[in-house]
Amino acid sequence: xxxxxxxxxxxxxxxxxxxxxxxxxxxxxxxxxxxxxxxxxxxxxxxxxxxxxxxxxxxxxxxxxxxxxxxxxxxxxxxxxxxxxxxxxxxxxxxxxxxxxxxxxxxxxxxxxxxxxxxxxxxxxxxxxxxxxxxxxxxxxxxxxxxxxxxxxxxxxxxxxxxxxxxxxxxxxxxxxxxxxxxxxxxxxxxxxxxxxxxxxxxxxxxxxxxxxxxxxxxxxxxxxxxxx
Numbered sequence: 001x002x003x004x005x006x007x008x009x010x011x012x013x014x015x016x017x018x019x020x021x022x023x024x025x026x027x028x029x030x031x032x033x034x035x036x037x038x039x040x041x042x043x044x045x046x047x048x049x050x051x052x053x054x055x056x057x058x059x060x061x062x063x064x065x066x067x068x069x070x071x072x073x074x075x076x077x078x079x080x081x082x083x084x085x086x087x088x089x090x091x092x093x094x095x096x097x098x099x100x101x102x103x104x105x106x107x108x109x110x111x112x113x114x115x116x117x118x119x120x121x122x123x124x125x126x127x128x129x130x131x132x133x134x135x136x137x138x139x140x141x142x143x144x145x146x147x148x149x150x151x152x153x154x155x156x157x158x159x160x161x162x163x164x165x166x167x168x169x170x171x172x173x174x175x176x177x178x179x180x181x182x183x184x185x186x187x188x189x190x191x192x193x194x195x196x197x198x199x200x201x202x203x204x205x206x207x208x209x210x211x212x213x214x215x216x217x218x219x220x221x222x223x224x225x226x227x228x229x
């Protein structure tokens with residue numbers, strides 16, 4: 001029998017960007033890709049960001065997107081980057097790209113490019129959830145120690161209807177022993193408190209997966225960890 005939990009939604013907040021998603025190093029690499037890496041070591045964080053954003057505006061929308069994508073996903077071929085850079089102008093790739101492990105980075109790319117071009121790119125939609133999870137049996141909370149993101153995705157899937165998209169796409173992983181796609185669904189997960197059988201968590205993910213929780217206050221759920229084998 002799967003561990004049973006009571007989940008209380010303490011806070012639901014829609015977000016359009018993730019704070020501190022971009023570092024000085026990110027801006028330096030993107031400036032270098034644009035051939036603008038002279039004197040960057042002397043610049044402040046604010047100057048690096050401003051120069052990068054201004055430099056994007058010297059490029060076409062798809063060219064700027066290609067710079068960001070090349071930095072974020074060096075494993076992609078030039079052809080794939082070119083295709084995705086054009087798709088970003090019409091698609092919601094942070095939701096629709098076939099590999100969900102790319103979704104958080106694509107969310108950040110949309111937020112950056114939308115700010116640089118004062119629109120044009122779709123506004124990304126994410127969710128910040130704060131939730132309190134209580135186990136029927138305190139020992140069952142260990143699932144959040146062994147494979148936290150997999151366990152959390154299963155927990156939140158359990159709180160959605162059987163015809164929800166997450167069940168249609170990932171039912172085998174939800175019921176199975178491994179969930180390699182989980183970090184592409186729950187992007188960031190932080191445990192806030194631990195009171196034995198009750199823990200509080202904050203998480204970030206796409207509204208695509210978790211938007212239905214806006215009007216939910218609590219639910220009963222089951223979840224399990226990934227197999228250790």
